[in-house]
Amino acid sequence: MTSTNRLDHIVHLAPPASVQETSELFRELGFTVLTGGTHEDGLTANALVVFPTGSYFELISFTEPISAYPPGSPERKKRDNHRWAKNQPGWVDYGFLGNGSQTERISDIINTRAAKNGYTNPLYDPEFHGGRKNPDGETLEWLITSANTKSGSEYWKMLPFFCGDITPRRLRVPMDPPSNTQHQNAAVGLAHIRLLALRDSVPAVSRQLTYVVGNEPNLVGSSLGPTYSWDIDTGDDALPCRLILGRPENNEEEEFLKAAVGVPLFEIGFWVKGRPSSDSVMTPYAKIVWVTKEGA
Incomplete structure (x- = not known):
C-alpha cells in the first residue's frame, strides 16, 4: 500500500x-x-x-x-x-x-x-x-x-x-559519502514541523491533514484550544517526527500568523546528539528548535 x-x-x-x-x-x-x-x-x-x-x-x-x-x-x-x-x-x-x-x-x-x-x-x-x-x-x-x-x-x-x-x-538526495549527512551542530534528523492556524479553523484543518496522512491525530486540549499532532515517517523509527497543528500561544506567534502568506510554518524541530547550548536559534528568517534525543 x-x-x-x-x-x-x-x-x-x-x-x-x-x-x-x-x-x-x-x-x-x-x-x-x-x-x-x-x-x-x-x-x-x-x-x-x-x-x-x-x-x-x-x-x-x-x-x-x-x-x-x-x-x-x-x-x-x-x-x-x-x-x-x-x-x-x-x-x-x-x-x-x-x-x-x-x-x-x-x-x-x-x-x-x-x-x-x-x-x-x-x-x-x-x-x-x-x-x-x-x-x-x-x-x-x-x-x-x-x-x-x-x-x-x-x-x-x-x-x-x-x-x-x-x-x-x-x-x-545525495547521502553518499556519509560526510554529506554529518553536521557539526550534531543534528541527526527532523523532530517536528509546527503549523499555526486560527483557533476556529484548527478542527477543519486537522480533518484535511488526517485525509492526507491517513492516520488519526493525537489530541491535547488546553485553555488555548486543541493541539493536534500526527506521527509521520522519516525513514528511521528511532527518530520519530511529528506534524503539529495548533493556535498561536503568544504575541510573537500571533503576529507570525497574521503575516503568513503561504504555509504558516512557525518552527522546525531537529533531533540533536547531546545537549545543545540553547533550546532554539533563529536563522536570519526562521526559527529552529533543538530536541535532544537520548542515545541518538
Missing part, C-alpha cells in the same frame, strides 16, 4: 539570488550544506541539508528579483504565479515523499480517502512534472502533487505537497 505520511523535505526560502550567501549562514549554524542546482523552470535554485534518515531541508531562492522580468511578459507571469512568489523568507513549505507514478497516483489516493469521509471536492490536483540538473550535470526528474487551490477550501495552503522521484532518489 502506498504511504502518504513519509516526510521528504522542508523548504526554506531565501531572498532572490542568495542561495550561496544563505548556505554560508547555515554553515555557520553548524549544518553541512550541499550544492543543489537550478530547477527546470529556471526560476529557482537550491542547496540541500541532508540527514542520515534521508529527509532533508532545502535552501531555495528565486534566481532573479521580480524586477528582472518585464511586466506583462510570459516570464513575469510565470514568476508571479510561482507557488512561493509572495512569501517572505523563512520556512515556507513542507513536502512528503510521493511514489513517482502516474498510474497509482498520490492525488487519487488522498482524494478517495477524503471522499469516503464525505469531502466532496478533490483536495489534490493531478501530478505534474518537475526536475533540475545536479552539480554533475545529471538530469533529475520527479512528479509533484499539490493541493487543489480551487477546491473551495481556504485551508489548501496548510497541506503538504508530494515529491515522487522518477529518476533514482539518490540523485536528488
Whole structure:
C-alpha cells in the first residue's frame, strides 16, 4: 500500500539570488550544506541539508528579483504565479515523499480517502512534472502533487505537497559519502514541523491533514484550544517526527500568523546528539528548535 505520511523535505526560502550567501549562514549554524542546482523552470535554485534518515531541508531562492522580468511578459507571469512568489523568507513549505507514478497516483489516493469521509471536492490536483540538473550535470526528474487551490477550501495552503522521484532518489538526495549527512551542530534528523492556524479553523484543518496522512491525530486540549499532532515517517523509527497543528500561544506567534502568506510554518524541530547550548536559534528568517534525543 502506498504511504502518504513519509516526510521528504522542508523548504526554506531565501531572498532572490542568495542561495550561496544563505548556505554560508547555515554553515555557520553548524549544518553541512550541499550544492543543489537550478530547477527546470529556471526560476529557482537550491542547496540541500541532508540527514542520515534521508529527509532533508532545502535552501531555495528565486534566481532573479521580480524586477528582472518585464511586466506583462510570459516570464513575469510565470514568476508571479510561482507557488512561493509572495512569501517572505523563512520556512515556507513542507513536502512528503510521493511514489513517482502516474498510474497509482498520490492525488487519487488522498482524494478517495477524503471522499469516503464525505469531502466532496478533490483536495489534490493531478501530478505534474518537475526536475533540475545536479552539480554533475545529471538530469533529475520527479512528479509533484499539490493541493487543489480551487477546491473551495481556504485551508489548501496548510497541506503538504508530494515529491515522487522518477529518476533514482539518490540523485536528488545525495547521502553518499556519509560526510554529506554529518553536521557539526550534531543534528541527526527532523523532530517536528509546527503549523499555526486560527483557533476556529484548527478542527477543519486537522480533518484535511488526517485525509492526507491517513492516520488519526493525537489530541491535547488546553485553555488555548486543541493541539493536534500526527506521527509521520522519516525513514528511521528511532527518530520519530511529528506534524503539529495548533493556535498561536503568544504575541510573537500571533503576529507570525497574521503575516503568513503561504504555509504558516512557525518552527522546525531537529533531533540533536547531546545537549545543545540553547533550546532554539533563529536563522536570519526562521526559527529552529533543538530536541535532544537520548542515545541518538
